[in-house]
Amino acid sequence: DIQMTQSPSSLSASVGDRVTITCRASEDISNYLAWFQQKPGEAPKSLIYAASSLQSGVPSKFSGSGSGTDFTLTISGLQPEDFATYYCQQYKTYPLTFGQGTRLEI
Amino acid sequence: QVQLAQSGAEVKTPGASVKVSCKASGYTFTNYGVGWVRQAPGQGFEWMGWINPKNANKSYAKKFQGRVTMTTDRSTSRAYMELRSLRSDDSAVYYCAREARGGDYDYWGQGSLVTVSS
Numbered sequence: 001d002i003q004m005t006q007s008p009s010s011l012s013a014s015v016g017d018r019v020t021i022t023c024r025a026s027e028d029i030s031n032y033l034a035w036f037q038q039k040p041g042e043a044p045k046s047l048i049y050a051a052s053s054l055q056s057g058v059p060s061k062f063s064g065s066g067s068g069t070d071f072t073l074t075i076s077g078l079q080p081e082d083f084a085t086y087y088c089q090q091y092k093t094y095p096l097t098f099g100q101g102t103r104l105e106i
Numbered sequence: 107q108v109q110l111a112q113s114g115a116e117v118k119t120p121g122a123s124v125k126v127s128c129k130a131s132g133y134t135f136t137n138y139g140v141g142w143v144r145q146a147p148g149q150g151f152e153w154m155g156w157i158n159p160k161n162a163n164k165s166y167a168k169k170f171q172g173r174v175t176m177t178t179d180r181s182t183s184r185a186y187m188e189l190r191s192l193r194s195d196d197s198a199v200y201y202c203a204r205e206a207r208g209g210d211y212d213y214w215g216q217g218s219l220v221t222v223s224s
Contacts, residue, residue, distance in 0.1 A: 034210050043201060043217050044151075049210040056212075087151065091209025095167045096141070096153040 002026050002090050006099035013104060017078045021102045023071045023088035032092035035064055035073045038101075039084045047086075048073065080106070108132040110202050110215035117221045118192050125188040126218045128202030135183040136160040139205035142176060142187045144198040145217075152198075156205060157185065192222045 003026035013019050023033065031051040036044040046055045048064040051071055061076045075082055083106050088099040113127040128140065142154040155166035159178040166174055175188045185202055200218045203211035 032209065043214040044203075044211075046210075046212045046214070049207060049212070089151070089211075091207075094153075094156075094165050094209075095169075096143075096209050098151040098153070100150050 001095055002029060002093060002097050004088055004090055004097050004099040006086075006088055006102050008102060009100065010103040010105060012106070013078055014106065015078055015080060018074065018076045019078065019104065021073045021075075021086055021088075021104075023066075023073070023099050025069045025071075025090055025092075028068050029090045029092035031067050032090055033064070033066065033071050034089045034091060035062075036087045036089065037082075037084045038087065044087070075104075078104075108204065108213045110204060110213055112200075112202060112215040112218045115219040115221070117223065119224055120193055120222055122192050122222075123188060123190040124192060124220050125186055126200050126202075126220070128185040128187075128215050130183045130185070130204070133204070135178075136180060140176075140178065140185040141203045141205050141209070141211055142200065143203060143211075144200045146195070146198040149198075154187065154200075156209075159185065189220075192220075194222050196220065197222045 005024045007022045033051040035048040038044045047062050052064045063074045085101045085103045087101050109131045111129045136159045139158050141156045157164040157176040173190050177186045202215040204213040206212040
């Protein structure tokens with residue numbers, strides 16, 4: 001199985017900041033990489049697919065980059081509603097696998 | 107608007123089975139796959155499998171093969187996930203999700219909490 005490793009596991013930031021989360025795959029997954037946001041008690045919300053494409057309705061403050069094994073999610077102009085846990089997920093091969101999550105805290 | 111509405115919480119005893127439903131609306135059900143993912147309390151996500159409502163093709167994670175069955179009912183736009191021989195470590199929130207592009211899950215259900223306890 002492809003292992004997905006996120007860093008950091010937690011991150012403290014302030015409103016208005018710009019933050020970057022990293023995701024590394026244990027093997028080449030091309031651009032088959034998605035990013036999700038999850039708030040406590042809620043279902044995941046898809047943000048990005050194909051490493052850098054925004055899902056419909058997702059604001060442009062979210063951006064993704066990378067290819068192969070190394071990927072990043074950048075969030076600009078943090079607002080209170082952005083404080084959540086973020087996950088990466090590869091869909092290059094089954095079984096689909098997820099990173100362990102990055103908790104973004106105020 | 108696309109919605110995936112899942113069945114409610116369940117409490118099961120060890121060894122029992124659970125069947126979670128997922129009703130799709132706002133899109134053509136047979137045009138997209140349905141994936142199932144679970145999340146144990148305070149844990150990350152675990153992919154369980156996927157089914158294509160158009161032709162019933164499916165793929166299960168090895169961990170669950172022999173214990174899970176995924177089905178769909180095109181007449182009601184519902185997907186189902188049945189897990190048998192439940193153990194305490196099967197306690198989790200189970201999500202269905204629409205597969206947009208070969209594993210990219212663009213919409214998720216609200217989750218169904220399954221608790222396994224004697």
